[in-house]
Amino acid sequence: MKLSRIAAFSSSLLLGAVLALTGAGQTQASDNAAALDYVALGDSYSAGVGAGSYDSASGNCMRSTKAYPKLWAAAHSPSSFAFTACSGARTDDVKAGQLAPLSSATDLVSITVGGNDAGFSDVMITCVLQSESNCISRINQAKSYVDSTLPGKLDSVYSAIRTKAPSARVVVIGYPRFYKLGDGCTFGLSDRARSAINEAADYLNTAVAKRAANHGYDFADVVPAFTGHEICSGSEWLHSVNWFNLTESYHPTRAGQSGGYLPVFTAHA
Numbered sequence: 298m299k300l301s302r303i304a305a306f307s308s309s310l311l312l313g314a315v316l317a318l319t320g321a322g323q324t325q326a327s328d329n330a331a332a333l334d335y336v337a338l339g340d341s342y343s344a345g346v347g348a349g350s351y352d353s354a355s356g357n358c359m360r361s362t363k364a365y366p367k368l369w370a371a372a373h374s375p376s377s378f379a380f381t382a383c384s385g386a387r388t389d390d391v392k393a394g395q396l397a398p399l400s401s402a403t404d405l406v407s408i409t410v411g412g413n414d415a416g417f418s419d420v421m422i423t424c425v426l427q428s429e430s431n432c433i434s435r436i437n438q439a440k441s442y443v444d445s446t447l448p449g450k451l452d453s454v455y456s457a458i459r460t461k462a463p464s465a466r467v468v469v470i471g472y473p474r475f476y477k478l479g480d481g482c483t484f485g486l487s488d489r490a491r492s493a494i495n496e497a498a499d500y501l502n503t504a505v506a507k508r509a510a511n512h513g514y515d516f517a518d519v520v521p522a523f524t525g526h527e528i529c530s531g532s533e534w535l536h537s538v539n540w541f542n543l544t545e546s547y548h549p550t551r552a553g554q555s556g557g558y559l560p561v562f563t564a565h566a
Contacts, residue, residue: 333375336398337366339409343382347548358383363551365558387413388450392457399461406467411505415439432490436497443504451508468565469509471502473523482529517565522557
């Protein structure tokens with residue numbers, strides 16, 4: 298009986314020690330997660346245009362409280378969070394107006410950029426308002442820009458980020474395909490035009506991913522997450538053209554931010 302009590306007492310001590318160590322480990326892991334300094338850069342896809350609930354203080358940048366950077370920060374409570382993404386931003390705009398929060402203490406950076414440089418808005422306006430041939434021609438112009446000019450623009454902004462935040466993990470996030478092809482849509486653009494727009498999104502993503510990899514950055518592909526949620530899918534996470542709110546057209550909805558961009562970024566953060 299005495300030996301049993303001693304054994305039980307010893308087991309209790311061992312269990313207590315294990316629990317204490319486990320608890321300490323969990324606390325340390327939690328502290329490490331909370332110690333992150335996070336900066337969210339980029340264009341309207343990072344700002345959250347299309348998700349509504351815009352911060353009035355952000356003005357024309359239209360930063361949404363439902364954008365994936367805000368959602369990630371709310372879930373992970375980083376020690377600091379700076380949100381400078383802005384609607385309409387190009388690579389030069391990011392360099393000129395968004396990098397101030399970056400420093401040697403920055404641990405994590407997210408960015409979507411390149412779509413506006415390639416003329417995304419003009420491509421969509423041309424395709425919606427003009428002929429199929431004009432749409433295809435404008436897409437080919439954009440692809441030519443992606444080949445000739447965009448790589449240097451991306452290199453410039455990626456290098457500027459590394460200079461200001463030399464130790465940060467940088468997650469470069471891509472763009473979704475816009476249309477489900479087939480019989481989902483019975484109006485608007487032709488299947489050929491929709492297919493060309495999707496191919497252009499892939500073309501842009503490939504270029505962005507290559508430049509990101511050359512800088513040692515992590516590319517996060519959102520195309521799989523949005524598959525089944527494209528325009529014409531019946532479960533859209535993207536706005537189609539909205540003549541009453543053109544700014545939100547072809548941008549992720551609130552569900553697209555929370556169900557598409559957020560989990561993809563979280564997996565790479």
